[in-house]
Amino acid sequence: xxxxxxxxxxxxxxxxxxxxxxxxxxxxxxxxxxxxxxxxxxxxxxxxxxxxxxxxxxxxxxxxxxxxxxxxxxxxxxxxxxxxxxxxxxx
Numbered sequence: 031x032x033x034x035x036x037x038x039x040x041x042x043x044x045x046x047x048x049x050x051x052x053x054x055x056x057x058x059x060x061x062x063x064x065x066x067x068x069x070x071x072x073x074x075x076x077x078x079x080x081x082x083x084x085x086x087x088x089x090x091x092x093x094x095x096x097x098x099x100x101x102x103x104x105x106x107x108x109x110x111x112x113x114x115x116x117x118x119x120x121x
Contacts, residue, residue, distance in 0.1 A: 044060070092105050
């Protein structure tokens with residue numbers, strides 16, 4: 031088997047969008063909190079349309095805790111919603 035086909039380190043961090051109705055959407059998956067912080071804003075703008083962005087309640091950064099097949103996502107931080115500060119400053 032080729033080494034290129036195996037993930038050497040699992041993706042342990044993610045950014046998860048929580049909408050006003052309680053539904054969720056995986057926004058970004060990364061190997062570190064720094065990687066998630068660096069990439070989630072562009073993913074937010076690329077993946078969500080304007081209507082979806084308006085329904086975002088929060089963006090959670092979560093870390094996987096436990097074995098790959100027997101663990102859970104643990105909230106670590108709340109990330110800022112891209113564009114919210116600009117919209118508030120403009121009004």
